[in-house]
Amino acid sequence: MASPDIAKNHQVRKKYTIQLGENELVLKELDLLNEDANVYKLIGPVLVKQDLAEANANVRKRIEYISAELKRLDVSLQDLEEKQNSKREAVCIFLFMCFDSAF
Template identity: 40%
Template sequence: MTGRVFANIGTDLGTKVEARQKLESQQQENSTVKKEFDILDDDANIYKQIGPVLLKQDKTEAVMSVNARLEFIDKQIKDIEKQIEGIQDSSEKIKGEIIQIQSAAQQSQAAAAS
């Protein structure tokens, strides 16, 4: 039973790490957009794609949107990191239980062999 729980924890950890990587990729993309906005003139034309349509957006609104996305992504990354920590703690606890079970089994085998 403990082995299955440990395997499930490993799967959960992999899923969370993958989610974190996707968030970091989104964070990098948005940071790049923010840097591009920083070098644009205030009267530059900025277009936002919504479905198949490009809509004109003013720079202030676009910058605010990107900043809001970056804040949201930062919060999500922090949440995922907390979840990863929790999973790692559970993993260590289960690993300790497995070691105790293996040790007890070895002692029983040694006692039976004597």
């Protein structure tokens, strides 16, 4: 049974993975546009015109950030799993010692 921290890690990882896919798709779409194409960014309820190069840079920065967060989550998950495994081993050793001394 996974600990709540591991489950939370998987939940956050899933969210970031979806966001990464969406941003990679946006980047592909931006790469298809001509330099003089109109690009708009949704800010609240308003569409604001944005320079294509600026939009491209923003999406790339977002992809970098999300990728870094996914790597951080990988390290965190590995640490959580190691802690869980060491606790599991300690319980097994304890149970073995209890049952061994009973016989």
